Amino acid sequence: MRWLKNLREHLTPRRRLVIHADDSLPGTLPRRDLVVAREAAEDWAAGMQCPCGCGDALEMMLVPEARPRWHLTIDGKQRPSLYPSVWRDTGCRSHFWLQQGRVRWCD
Template sequence: MVVAREGDELWAAAFMCPCKCGERIELALIPEASPSWRLTSAAPKAPTLHPSVWRKVGCKSHFWVRKGKVQWCKEQS
């Protein structure tokens, strides 16, 4: 994950989709953006994102990033 920031303000996070589809995911981290995510870190190199990431196009992956690990969401029936 690469994070863009200015001083202490986080702007965006980018990473490759964990499903290995090859797509880059870019998430806004500034609260004024819609949608936006919150990035926290319990330890170095262990980011946590809120809310979950749900790709509405392409691979349609739905997952959480918690403490640097991907946790896949179960499919809704």
């Protein structure tokens, strides 16, 4: 099923980066885009709706003090990537990478 999820992801538009000027994420996240909570030029967290379709909000901390912590990179076309992968250990148990605005499924 991973190949089918990856094919579907390849056929849809890439996820865009949306900056939220605050130290926390908004209460409602867009369906496809990655939202970054940024205050005073510091990125605090990245958030998105789970790409499996379950509707859960995912929050990945970006500040150096947080554990676990993700690294956000943005390429020349403003496409976001996160490292390491996102692996939910509850709920839908999705496991994926976000690379250049596309989800790459691991499971």
